[in-house]
Amino acid sequence: MTIKLEKLVSASKIKSDVTIIFDINRTLILGPSDTGKSYIRDCLWYLLGGNDIPRNIPESKSYDTLFLQINYNNKIYTIKRSLKNKSLTELYQANISNIDEKNRINQDIGSFLVECSGAKDKIILRSKSENGPINGSDLRHWFLLSQPGMISKDPTYGTPTERTQRKASFYTFLTGLDDSDMVLDQSEKEKTKIRTSLDLINKRLITLKENLPDDFNQEEVNNSLIKLDRTLDELSHARNAKTQELKNIRIDLSKVITLLNENQSKLIYAEAMLSRLKLLNQKYENDLDRLNTIDSSLAIFNNLEPQACVLCGSISNKYNEQLSELDIIKQRNAIAVESKKIKLLKQGLLDSIKIEEEIVEYHTRQVKELDERLIFIRKQEEDVLSSKDDEISFDIKELALKRTEYSLLLNTNREIQKLVKEHDNFKSLIKAKSPPINRELGVEFENINILIRSILHSWGFSYIESIQLDIMECDIQIDGRDRLSYGAGLRSIFLAALAIGFLSYSIDNSHPNLGFLIIDSPLKAYGEAKNSSDVTVPVKTVKNSFYEWLSNWKGNGQLIVLENEPVNENIYAQLKPIQFTGTLGLGRYGFYPK
Known part of the structure; x- marks a missing residue:
């Protein structure tokens, strides 16, 4: 049970709607720069719960609402979201033309995607001290690849603040396993709270010990207090008797x-x-x-x-x-x-x-x-x-002051003992730093390496002998060399192969996944490479091989590719791309009409 994208619509009150129909297996949206290909990826990102409204381009000026029709488990759903106000997001169980309040679903888009992906009950690390459920941003990160991300020299898992969560979600999508059994470190907030409590206890202990004599003996002071209480009771009894006698006389x-x-x-x-x-x-x-x-x-x-x-x-x-x-x-x-x-x-x-x-x-x-x-x-x-x-031969005031002194000493000692226990308790809360997270893939995951290599061979990179998935870096090594060490063109192609293999392997093994993959411009950087060392296979060979492979794609998952590079005429008819010309009066100008 995976999601399939069916239709993307941008609607206007004064212009005709613009529509993209997605093929159930693969869709190639082809065209030159500035025709709206990356804008389509941004619209899909936004409709699938992203926070950023697609950038405002001149052609989109009169359009105010986006619709995305999807198929999940043979049921049709529509996501509607305003281009003017991102808080106006609605989900319906109906196709675009039939949505109304009767079939509206009161559910957050992110939680809907997580549920559809099969990751609803998966718990992953968000940091070494915090875990939580997989969310929509994890799905968008790994299954909607942007053009800058394809050629980036940065790790696939994103920024340092996202690193732990993205690595954890990658591992879950690939293996089906989560981090629910992972022992958490203490958060900095918890550590600071414990350290602050220990500091306060230590300061209080120092103050209390200064008020306690060096020769303090709890048993002796306690016995003295008992004797003093007995004397005061006797004095009180005698005084009460005298008071009663005086009362009777009066x-x-x-x-x-x-x-x-x-x-x-x-x-x-x-x-x-x-x-x-x-x-x-x-x-x-x-x-x-x-x-x-x-x-x-x-x-x-x-x-x-x-x-x-x-x-x-x-x-x-x-x-x-x-x-x-x-x-x-x-x-x-x-x-x-x-x-x-x-x-x-x-x-x-x-x-x-x-x-x-x-x-x-x-x-x-x-x-x-x-x-x-x-x-x-x-x-x-x-x-x-x-x-x-004769019995009342003591100064009661002096005795009372002495009793107060003894009581204070005993109370001080009791508080010291209590604080020592609290100190030990807080100290026991300080956990030893957990070892670094080490995720390993067994030999049973060798199939994904074989799958990625076969994809690259299909694209013309037959010289590649080995692919090794680095689960800790969420990336691959090609013949022992890190993907990020290559030029922009190869980085992009190799990442596309990794993403497709990642999706296919996840679906094959019924692991959580989004069911589709969007790749923006996997070939563009390779076709524009200026350094000959970055072109290990002729550009034409790679383009033709990639498009031929894509035209025959009937594998697991729906592929949506946005690309600049032209398609060979022989493959064009079979691939049937959505063509943006970027030229007025010649076919479809772009996502939006000019």
């Missing part, structure tokens, strides 16, 4: 003061009442004395004889006329009644006075007793407050 004191205040209040009230009663009794005495005096006066007055006036000698009967004897009797009777009433009231008052005197006497006695009790309790309080128990 409770009694409070009760006595309350009773004393109550009795004093009642005594004052009783004395005031007694005083008022005695005043009333004195009033009754005075009233009786007055009534007795009046009664005696009336009795005397009634018995007096008329007397002559000492001045004039006349005798008056006026008083006798006003007060008859009957009147005097009535008045004396009234006085007697009033006196009797007062005597009765006085008798009741005397009973009340007696009761109040008893109350005053009782409260006077109570106040005296409570005063004596109050004096006694206050003396008790003074004695307790001023007492110094």
Whole structure:
């Protein structure tokens, strides 16, 4: 199950769409420079998840959308991507003319390609300290070869930052094996984190050890702390007992003061009442004395004889006329009644006075007793407050400070022990540097060397005796010589042979692969070689052999070749290339019309 490219379309709202139809086995797009061949490769790279929008050329000005129709597992899919906004990328399960929201697939293009390639569950190294799944960029790197890449003197795996990941994906595509069992190094971030933690622990340990005496003995300090705690408990118990005793005394004191205040209040009230009663009794005495005096006066007055006036000698009967004897009797009777009433009231008052005197006497006695009790309790309080128990012969503040000192020493020692363990744990996390990654191919992979050599023989390089795939460099040696040591033309041809053999071998063995290969200008540099030592086989022979071989290609995988070099008329009809003329009015000018 591999991907086959079927159709590339660039669409415009004001111009006719431009289309490239791909043959199921091989497609040659032929034409001079600046007709859009490399632009086609850039469009395919972009449609297959690349980040860079194809460069803006004058002919593409009115075109805004790219479409790529592909066949995977006999199902048709279309990738749609804007030429103006790379975030507008859509995937449909339908051909280009039938796409709509109903058949849209909500999946990232990169993950879709990985799934189609059979690499979905493959884990590869991205660096010596990180791994992850194969992604779309790995597939594009190895199966979409650019013109600059074909002649480059740089390693096939790309930049140093990509090296580990590209080598790992190359190995997986070739062998079907991944790096899931590979032991990872620690990342620089992890190492820095561990080193920082160790530095902090060491600094903290130095500080703590400075605060710990040289002669510190944990057992001795611990025993001293136990004894000190016992002493403080005893002191606390004694103090609590004294506090409780004082509390009880003050409770009694409070009760006595309350009773004393109550009795004093009642005594004052009783004395005031007694005083008022005695005043009333004195009033009754005075009233009786007055009534007795009046009664005696009336009795005397009634018995007096008329007397002559000492001045004039006349005798008056006026008083006798006003007060008859009957009147005097009535008045004396009234006085007697009033006196009797007062005597009765006085008798009741005397009973009340007696009761109040008893109350005053009782409260006077109570106040005296409570005063004596109050004096006694206050003396008790003074004695307790001023007492110094023989057992409490220590300065509690000093003991408390000593206890704090012992506790700090023990806590410091515990923290040191804890930090030492943490230090050992962090140190154990530092992994020994893993040995260099060494990927080897067994004898069973000799077939790929044979396959690449046979391809080169078909292209006219029959002098080549051996091809050796260098799995660590993702490249080949030709008769013991590194490919990169050759001139640009041979570098390009040899890389094309490697890429085709790589794809064919991967498909043959059901290893992950993209299913197609795009090669931009494999022959151009060889045809333009200026140094005769870089042309080991005549250019014409190589061109004719390459095109004849390509016309007969029905091997594994779909080949798409973009090339400048013209095709022999005898092969042209069989190869049926897509021809760009680069000339107005003569055939198809280029990818875009002029």
